[in-house]
Amino acid sequence: MKIGVPAEIKAQEERVAITPAGVETLVRAGHEVFIEENAGLGSGFSNEIYEKAGAKLIEGPEEIFEKSDMILKVKEPLEQEYDFLREDLILFTYLHLAAVPELAKKLVEKQVTGIAYETVQLPDNGLPLLTPMSEVAGRMSVQIASRLLEKYLGGMGILMGGVPGTLPAKVVIIGGGVVGANAAKMALGLRANVIIMDINLDRLRHLNDIYAESLTTLYSNPYTIRQQIKDADVLIGAVLLAGAKAPCLVTEDMVKEMKPGSVIVDVAIDQGGSIETIDRVTTHENPTYIKHGVVHYSVANMPGAVPRTSTIALTNATLPYVLKLADMGLTRAIDKNPDLKLGVNTYKGYIVHKGVASSMDLPYKDIDDLL
Numbered sequence: 001m002k003i004g005v006p007a008e009i010k011a012q013e014e015r016v017a018i019t020p021a022g023v024e025t026l027v028r029a030g031h032e033v034f035i036e037e038n039a040g041l042g043s044g045f046s047n048e049i050y051e052k053a054g055a056k057l058i059e060g061p062e063e064i065f066e067k068s069d070m071i072l073k074v075k076e077p078l079e080q081e082y083d084f085l086r087e088d089l090i091l092f093t094y095l096h097l098a099a100v101p102e103l104a105k106k107l108v109e110k111q112v113t114g115i116a117y118e119t120v121q122l123p124d125n126g127l128p129l130l131t132p133m134s135e136v137a138g139r140m141s142v143q144i145a146s147r148l149l150e151k152y153l154g155g156m157g158i159l160m161g162g163v164p165g166t167l168p169a170k171v172v173i174i175g176g177g178v179v180g181a182n183a184a185k186m187a188l189g190l191r192a193n194v195i196i197m198d199i200n201l202d203r204l205r206h207l208n209d210i211y212a213e214s215l216t217t218l219y220s221n222p223y224t225i226r227q228q229i230k231d232a233d234v235l236i237g238a239v240l241l242a243g244a245k246a247p248c249l250v251t252e253d254m255v256k257e258m259k260p261g262s263v264i265v266d267v268a269i270d271q272g273g274s275i276e277t278i279d280r281v282t283t284h285e286n287p288t289y290i291k292h293g294v295v296h297y298s299v300a301n302m303p304g305a306v307p308r309t310s311t312i313a314l315t316n317a318t319l320p321y322v323l324k325l326a327d328m329g330l331t332r333a334i335d336k337n338p339d340l341k342l343g344v345n346t347y348k349g350y351i352v353h354k355g356v357a358s359s360m361d362l363p364y365k366d367i368d369d370l371l
Contacts, residue, residue, distance in 0.1 A: 001326040002032045004068030006061040007039035010075045012284035014042025014307035015314070017072035017093070020053035022315040022322075027054030031326045034058045034067055043311040065089070070325060074314065075301060076103055087111040090330055092322065094118055094133075095345055098245040098359040099272045105362075107346040113330060117318065119353055120343035128339070129321070130240075131178050132313035134267075136303040138182030138238065141265045142171070144297055145234040146190060148263045148288065154295040156261030158233060161191035168192045172228050174220060174249055174274065175238030176203045179267050183236050188214050195228055226254050233259070237266035237274040245359040246271040252292075260293035270300040331371060341367065 003026060005017045016039045018026075023033045035055040037047055047057055058064045065071060065084035073093035077085065082103075085091070087110060095116035097104040107114045117129035127134075142160075149169060151157035162168040171187045173180045176198035187194045188211060197220035198204055204217040218224050229235050229250065235258070239246050246268035255264070255277045268274040269281060277291050278298045287299050303310035321340055324333045334341040344352055350365035351357040357364035 004064040007036040019315045023053040043307040085110040111349040114346035134178035138179035142186035169233035171234040172232040180238035246274045250275040269298040
């Protein structure tokens with residue numbers, strides 16, 4: 001199979017969809033890999049390293065899309081890439097279509113096979129291709145919040161873990177999945193006072209067993225959220241519904257009751273956001289804004305700030321699935337791998353993922369009827 005890797009063009013996105021080690025693995029398996037020149041520089045991988053691994057360097061994205069049977073990306077295509085899409089193309093990337101309905105319609109119109117990293121799902125409901133970036137984003141959320149608490153960045157001027165004789169920051173995390181658990185791990189490591197909320201009692205029991213008395217677990221509902229965030233120093237939104245738009249769990253009225261100089265980091269922004277006052281996507285260049293006296297951080301590609309770590313972690317997870325698609329071809333690969341089949345969002349001019357279709361109120365078609 002001919003596999004293309006264009007450079008990412010989203011603002012401040014320095015990740016690349018595959019490492020040189022991944023390229024070498026694909027080439028050894030008999031596949032061709034095309035890499036856009038300089039695509040890996042942001043992650044610390046030179047053109048020469050990719051060439052030594054067996055990749056063919058291509059000057060621009062148009063030729064890569066034209067030559068390739070499958071395109072690997074990190075982020076969803078932007079409008080300037082729409083003209084490169086075509087009927088016989090497999091697009092394997094983070095799509096987050098619930099947040100970009102115009103892209104969903106374009107993939108349907110062009111009959112692209114769109115496979116989303118974030119909806120590849122294991123029998124135990126695990127999301128193996130979302131997990132590495134959720135781990136990165138969860139850990140970064142606390143790292144970022146600890147800086148934003150500093151006075152000159154708009155925060156109230158407190159140290160996350162405090163010092164002897166002072167109170168540590170109160171960190172409230174909504175969502176106990178991979179993002180939330182990693183955020184809790186980092187916040188506890190900084191000796192913050194950490195509260196995590198979820199509607200899955202088994203998940204809360206698991207977290208309570210791991211962290212014993214260090215972590216407070218609470219069942220998530222509007223009353224409890226309102227009460228806990230009133231005096232929170234940091235609020236982290238860590239909610240995910242696979243393929244669907246994130247539910248709005250924190251209303252504007254709740255945010256109005258938060259302390260001036262407190263900080264909100266909504267990791268769910270790439271799925272539409274779970275906090276009502278997160279009403280815009282920000283960038284790494286201009287990551288925050290203040291509303292009702294509260295610092296809001298809503299960067300949609302948080303792991304892009306640590307591209308070296310993120311690119312390696314992502315390739316570790318995606319490469320086995322890329323190999324299955326390349327070795328078996330699309331139809332056989334998704335027939336033999338139910339987890340990969342769940343990753344298919346668009347196919348032959350239809351939306352074939354229920355969560356994606358329902359979140360945008362668009363028609364759904366069962367992929368088995370099209371194979």
